[in-house]
Amino acid sequence: MKNLGIVRKLDDLGRIVIPKETRDLLHINEGDALEIWINGSDIVLKKHKTVICKNCEQFIEEHDVFCRYCGTKIREE
Ligand SMILES: [Zn+2]
Numbered sequence: 764m765k766n767l768g769i770v771r772k773l774d775d776l777g778r779i780v781i782p783k784e785t786r787d788l789l790h791i792n793e794g795d796a797l798e799i800w801i802n803g804s805d806i807v808l809k810k811h812k813t814v815i816c817k818n819c820e821q822f823i824e825e826h827d828v829f830c831r832y833c834g835t836k837i838r839e840e
Contacts, residue, residue: 781808 771779781791789810791797796811812825819833828840
């Protein structure tokens, strides 16, 4: 993990701004969805990615093991 040396305060609604340089570096654009993960006491943000099931061609979550529509195994656990 890389420390960018950036400290931001939460506003009164619990929001922070992800610096533009960080968003640009990771190709995160306005309207993109981010997943919020917990790793011990750390909060981790990940780009929400979808993939297309090769069997039924529905959009499914990248981290799914099985397609939620047709049940095809997408990847190894
Ligand atoms: Zn499927």
